[in-house]
Amino acid sequence: MEIPNHPAHLPTPVMPQCPPQHMLQGQKALVTGAGSGIGRAIALALGQAGADVIVNFVSGEETAEQVATEIRAHGVRALALRADVSDEAQVQAMFNKAIEAFGTIDLLANNAGLQADAAFENLTLAQWNKVIGVNLTGQFLCAREAVREFKRRGVVPQVSCSAGKILCISSVHEVIPWAGHVNYAASKGGVMLMMKSLAQEVAPYRIRVNSICPGAIRTPINMEAWGTADAYHDLLRLIPYKRIGEAEEIGRAAVWLASDYADYVHGISLFVDGGMTLYPGFETGG
Numbered sequence: 001m002e003i004p005n006h007p008a009h010l011p012t013p014v015m016p017q018c019p020p021q022h023m024l025q026g027q028k029a030l031v032t033g034a035g036s037g038i039g040r041a042i043a044l045a046l047g048q049a050g051a052d053v054i055v056n057f058v059s060g061e062e063t064a065e066q067v068a069t070e071i072r073a074h075g076v077r078a079l080a081l082r083a084d085v086s087d088e089a090q091v092q093a094m095f096n097k098a099i100e101a102f103g104t105i106d107l108l109a110n111n112a113g114l115q116a117d118a119a120f121e122n123l124t125l126a127q128w129n130k131v132i133g134v135n136l137t138g139q140f141l142c143a144r145e146a147v148r149e150f151k152r153r154g155v156v157p158q159v160s161c162s163a164g165k166i167l168c169i170s171s172v173h174e175v176i177p178w179a180g181h182v183n184y185a186a187s188k189g190g191v192m193l194m195m196k197s198l199a200q201e202v203a204p205y206r207i208r209v210n211s212i213c214p215g216a217i218r219t220p221i222n223m224e225a226w227g228t229a230d231a232y233h234d235l236l237r238l239i240p241y242k243r244i245g246e247a248e249e250i251g252r253a254a255v256w257l258a259s260d261y262a263d264y265v266h267g268i269s270l271f272v273d274g275g276m277t278l279y280p281g282f283e284t285g286g
């Protein structure tokens with residue numbers, strides 16, 4: 001495209017290769033914890049946008065295989081791979097298999113996460129380690145393998161204008177403190193600065209790193225918060241937009257953020273939360 005008055009010493013403006021409905025055509029994605037909930041929705045959305053997808057799971061092989069089958073219905077490739085993301089050797093083996101199958105990985109959605117809630121004085125070291133191990137160390141281990149592959153391969157302009165993308169699935173609780181969930185909030189606070197520090201470090205290699213921070217999304221992890229009418233009524237006090245979110249809405253955000261349409265978006269936490277981070281307690285004064 002001819003750009004009037006564009007000085008020759010400035011880079012050519014980015015023109016995404018794919019039309020919006022095929023935003024990720026030809027890209028290879030790996031989604032951790034993709035057997036259910038938000039991970040499943042992200043994996044399906046990436047597949048629908050044209051990416052081949054590795055569906056990582058740690059348990060529930062059959063469900064993960066079903067997700068892979070659903071993804072293939074979009075005419076792309078999908079492969080379910082088991083790995084515990086908190087285990088270094090398993091993460092490395094998974095990336096090796098993924099790269100062997102697809103040739104490379106262009107996009108990591110670091111999604112696997114869990115809660116193990118307890119009042120602080122009852123929080124066991126095992127519960128602490130489990131949550132930090134999966135939610136934070138797991139994201140580190142997967143991001144490190146992805147960065148190694150992105151740097152090895154570099155930019156392939158026909159595929160994407162970046163050498164690779166990492167999406168960290170964080171939470172509103174990377175900034176909202178959460179009593180009774182100290183291990184979980186600590187893990188997500190850690191994800192925030194891991195993501196931003198990594199983004200700073202790898203930007204010169206054209207590797208984009210961002211987070212999506214879901215608020216209350218209707219998945220099995222928080223059924224307590226929406227499973228009954230009373231619980232749902234209470235939950236809405238925390239959401240200015242006055243509805244719970246759906247996992248597909250995180251999938252849509254992931255597609256855009258991972259695509260070249262977001263090529264200049266780097267190191268941000270994108271809150272998809274119906275305004276949960278807007279201090280709704282102040283709605284009626286202060």
Ligand code: BGC
Nearest residue numbers: 171172173215216221222225
């Ligand atoms: C948690 C959910 C919770 C939501 C909003 C998420 O990160 O996993 O259990 O409903 O934050 O509080």
